[in-house]
Amino acid sequence: MSETQTGRPAALAGIRVLDLSRILAGPFCTQILGDLGADIVKVEQPGLGDGSRAWGPPWAGGEAAYYLSINRNKRSITLNLKTEAGQNIVRRLAAKSDILIENYKFGELKRLGLDYETLAKENPALIYCTISSYGPTGPYKERPGFDLMIQAQSGIMSITGSPENGPTRVGVAVVDVTTGLYAANIIQAALFARERDPQKRGQKLEVSLYECALAWLANLAGNYLASGKTPGLMGNAHPNLAPYQPFETADIPLVLAIGTDAQFRKFCGLAGRPELAADPRFAANSGRVVNRDTLIPILQEIMLERPAAEWEEALAKLDIPAGTIKTLDKVFADRQTQALEIVQEIQHPTAGKIKTVRSPMHLSATPTQIRHAPPLLGQHTGEILQEILGLSEEEIGQLREEGTL
DSSP, X not given: OOBOTTSSBOTTTTOEEEEEOOTTHHHHHHHHHHHTTOEEEEEEOTTTOOGGGGOOSSEETTEEHHHXXXXXXXXXXXXXXXXXXXXXXXHHHHHTOXXXXXXXXXXXXXXTTOSHHHHHHHOTTOEEEEEESSOSSSTTTTOOOOHHHHHHXXXXXXXXXXXXXXXXXXXXXXXXXXXXXXXXXXXXXXXXXXXXXXXXXXXXXXXXXXXXXXXXXXXXXXXXXXHOOOOOOOTTXXXXXXXXXXXXXXXXXXXXXXXXXXXXXHHHHHTXXXXXXXXXXXXXXXXXXXXXXXXXXXXXXXXXXXXXXXXXXXXXXXXXXXXXXXXXXXXHHSHHHHHHTOEEEEEETTTEEEEEEOOOOOOSSSOOOOOSOOOOTTTTHHHHHHHHHOOOHHHHHHHHHHTOO
């Protein structure tokens, strides 16, 4: 059982997760659970492994940086699920696991006898989480899906970009990441529900990329459902707030994010234009939103009067959110990033020391921790089969000869 530096077990210590997921959403979820102390048993295809292992460059020690970024705190076992022996080992591992997470094509695991209904007969306490593209019902339920196409089909791209350049995707695979976060949440909720259940029963869980993308629309979906008006491309402006966008300054762009009328009044005082805050068109946020085409050019002229650093320092003193648009080299060199010690080093078997962005979650008594580097393909196959299933070295060797591992 993993123990933290406080001497207490990690939050999810003693919880075993059988991870049959690949690429991003599932592995992002299980990395969160691993950071919290769960034992993640990552099942991979012999010879190939998780597809993200090949998503380079860049590379480190023969592994894609993409794979390394989302697979720490896991142990890897290779299993050929096309063989009866491989399927049987998954069943035996599931019988000794708390959670199973998968993102196989619709119906594929049922065909292999690895669906929830089958596995729950042997282990009624099993929490079985499926990540799908479009959800368990509807005309698209059997379609495959990747982040980009779901961004397109969910409306995310229709609200991202500028009128001049057209729709664009969000720079990070936000649908996959959001789905991973929802999956981690629902799994922990199911663990809590099982703990409260007198019979300690698990349950079937499902999250889909499509549903999570629609939930991610948040206020944009709410705006449409309330008004019936389809939102368009607004570039970096905000549909419900103004001013809330980048402005050119005397040197480089600065994002000004005013969220309250009080902040706008303080900004106008700083800018030497208090009359703007008194103007009936701009005094309230609703008026600023309606009259943004008049207000924004006025503010742009004001912002050009000073360099960005001068604006940023003065605005910070007034508790008005503002900041420059940083590239990643500047982000990781920033004194706030350094103070948080969010970049940590891990010793990897082939890459040596690699850097990773640690978990952003802070728990005072059971903090997250990095226990394992992202595993090599099948690095822990023998260890897992011996430790969890009690197989002998001879039995493991026979499975290798048969092509099961």
